[in-house]
Amino acid sequence: MSCETIHKRLEPGTLVCVDRLNDYGIVIRVKVYWGPRIDDPFCYDVLVRGEKVSEYGGGLTVIGDS
Numbered sequence: 001m002s003c004e005t006i007h008k009r010l011e012p013g014t015l016v017c018v019d020r021l022n023d024y025g026i027v028i029r030v031k032v033y034w035g036p037r038i039d040d041p042f043c044y045d046v047l048v049r050g051e052k053v054s055e056y057g058g059g060l061t062v063i064g065d066s
Helices: none
Strands: 015-018 023-032 042-048 051-056 060-062
Touching (some): 015 042
Antiparallel strands (some): 015 060, 023 042, 042 051
């Protein structure tokens, strides 16, 4: 089975699951990173239980996205 990464920009207010924390949060800010060692150019500030965490798109699961 093949796997494909799709770089999709999430909008602020999107409900997501932060995979490394196994917890839910809301995207509050979108940043673009074009560094040489990151596969996903989008980085997000996510509000999780009242704390801001930064996460790349590959570490997020969008809730309710089809």
